[in-house]
Amino acid sequence: xxRRPVNVIGLSFLDVxxxxxxxxxxxxxxVNADTITRRxxxxxxxxxxxxxLERQVLEGEKYLVELKNxxxxxxxxxxITQGLSERAIALIEQSEEELSDLDKETLAKIAHINALKxxxxxxxxxxxxxxxxxxxxxDQGRKVRRFLGDGDRQYLTGLKVGGNRILFLVDASxxxxxETIVNVIRRRNMADAExxxxxxxxxxxxxxxxxxxxxxxxxxxxxxxxNTEAQPLLPATAGRWLAASEADTLDRAIAALHQLVPExxxxxxxxxxxxxxxxxxxxxxxxxxxxxxxxxxxxxxxTKVSGQKRLQLFQDAIARLPxxxxxxxxxxxxxxxxxxxxxxxxLATTTQGSFxxxxxxxP
Numbered sequence: 265x266x267r268r269p270v271n272v273i274g275l276s277f278l279d280v281x282x283x284x285x286x287x288x289x290x291x292x293x294x295v296n297a298d299t300i301t302r303r304x305x306x307x308x309x310x311x312x313x314x315x316x317l318e319r320q321v322l323e324g325e326k327y328l329v330e331l332k333n334x335x336x337x338x339x340x341x342x343x344i345t346q347g348l349s350e351r352a353i354a355l356i357e358q359s360e361e362e363l364s365d366l367d368k369e370t371l372a373k374i375a376h377i378n379a380l381k382x383x384x385x386x387x388x389x390x391x392x393x394x395x396x397x398x399x400x401x402x403d404q405g406r407k408v409r410r411f412l413g414d415g416d417r418q419y420l421t422g423l424k425v426g427g428n429r430i431l432f433l434v435d436a437s438x439x440x441x442x443e444t445i446v447n448v449i450r451r452r453n454m455a456d457a458e459x460x461x462x463x464x465x466x467x468x469x470x471x472x473x474x475x476x477x478x479x480x481x482x483x484x485x486x487x488x489x490x491n492t493e494a495q496p497l498l499p500a501t502a503g504r505w506l507a508a509s510e511a512d513t514l515d516r517a518i519a520a521l522h523q524l525v526p527e528x529x530x531x532x533x534x535x536x537x538x539x540x541x542x543x544x545x546x547x548x549x550x551x552x553x554x555x556x557x558x559x560x561x562x563x564x565x566x567t568k569v570s571g572q573k574r575l576q577l578f579q580d581a582i583a584r585l586p587x588x589x590x591x592x593x594x595x596x597x598x599x600x601x602x603x604x605x606x607x608x609x610x611l612a613t614t615t616q617g618s619f620x621x622x623x624x625x626x627p
Contacts, residue, residue, distance in 0.1 A: 425478040427548030429485070429505055431539065434472055434521070435553035436489040437530040440465050443554075444599045456525045464596060465526055468552055471594060471622070473518060475550055479508040486542060487517050490535035491528035492559060497521055503542055532557035532581040539586060549591045549617070553608075555601035557581060571603055578607050590617035597621070 441451040441462045451462055459465070472487070479485055484505035487497045496502045497520040498513070506513050530553070539545060556574035558564075560581070569577075585591070593608040605621070612619035 425475055425548075425550070426480065426483075427546070428483055429544065429546045430479065430483060430548045430550065431542065431546035432472060432475065432485065432487040432550045433494070433535045433538070433552065434468065434487065434489045435491070435530060435535075435551075436524055436526050437491040437558075438527050439530065439554050439598055440468055440526040440596070443597045452527070459525050459527075460522070462526070464554070467622075467624070468596065469521055471552060472521060476508075476514060476518065481509045483508045485514075486546075487521070488535065488538050489521070489524055490531065490538075491526070492531050492534065492563060494531075494535045494538050497524070505542070529558040529563070530555070531559050531561065532578060533560045533584065536581050536585050539589065540584070545586060546589060549589055551591055551593045551608075552596075553593070554596040554598040555604040556607060571601070574601070575603050575607060582611060585615075589615060591615045592617045593619045595619065595621045 438452050439448055441459055442448045442464055451459060476485065476487075485508055486501065486505055488494050489497060497517045498506075501513075506517070508514070532553070535551075539549065556571075557577045558569050558574060560577050591611055593612055595605060595608050598604070609619045611617070
């Protein structure tokens with residue numbers, strides 16, 4: 265029997281091959297399934313991260329849009345600011361030019377002002393000089409009587425001769441002969457010519473002359489001399505006012521004063537009674553005296569009067585003085601009358617007048 269040839273690829277071989285191939289396929293499928301599972305897990309993780317990143321991208325895009333808008337707004341503002349800056353620079357340059365022109369004008373004006381100041385100063389000096397000259401001439405024109413004292417001392421500090429009706433009350437008692445009681449008694453027994461030449465009395469007369477030389481020409485005046493009684497220097501003019509512009513009348517009054525002889529006691533009561541007797545009443549009183557009164561309305565019974573009594577007589581006399589009339593007192597020195605200065609000072613303070621005691625070399 266003929267042997268059949270041997271076939272190496274037989275059924276058994278194929279079975280083995282297919283079994284091996286199937287095992288490989290199974291192994292591949294098993295591995296592949298596990299890989300897919302792990303891949304899906306990784307994909308899930310990556311997908312979550314992608315979602316988060318996508319959200320961040322969206323947020324970033326939104327913020328980017330806001331930044332772009334802000335950038336556009338800033339760009340607009342920059343353009344506007346640049347335009348304003350250019351305008352400001354132009355204005356500054358224009359202002360600098362104008363300031364330069366103003367500086368030039370200012371320098372010119374300063375020079376002009378300095379020149380005007382110099383001219384003004386010169387004019388002011390001329391004005392002051394002319395004003396002083398005019399005032400001097402005017403003062404001389406207003407004075408109703410010329411008076412020149414020794415050394416040209418034509419002043420009396422603190423005393424103003426003003427008013428419309430000025431009453432002069434001049435003490436012509438015996439105490440006006442000297443400053444001491446002994447010399448008063450000695451001179452009282454001298455001749456009338458010697459009494460008139462008494463230094464103290466001459467000072468009083470010079471004071472009256474100075475005062476009347478300062479009278480305003482539009483004013484009125486009256487001069488009364490008083491001791492125990494009060495009489496006008498010109499008896500015919502009693503009770504009425506005299507015009508300061510009438511030089512002849514004033515000269516006669518001064519001449520009568522020079523002929524007057526101091527004598528007798530002092531009654532301030534009778535002197536101030538003139539204030540009510542003359543009409544209309546005076547608006548300024550010039551009182552020239554050397555101390556407190558020694559009697560009242562009538563002669564005292566005793567020849568001696570104490571200081572306290574004299575003060576009481578003074579107060580009684582002042583009580584008769586109408587209110588509202590300034591009393592300006594010129595007090596001459598007198599021995600033994602220490603309360604006189606304070607009493608007449610209080611009178612000046614009360615009546616809004618003045619009180620002075622002139623030096624021996626005045627006027």
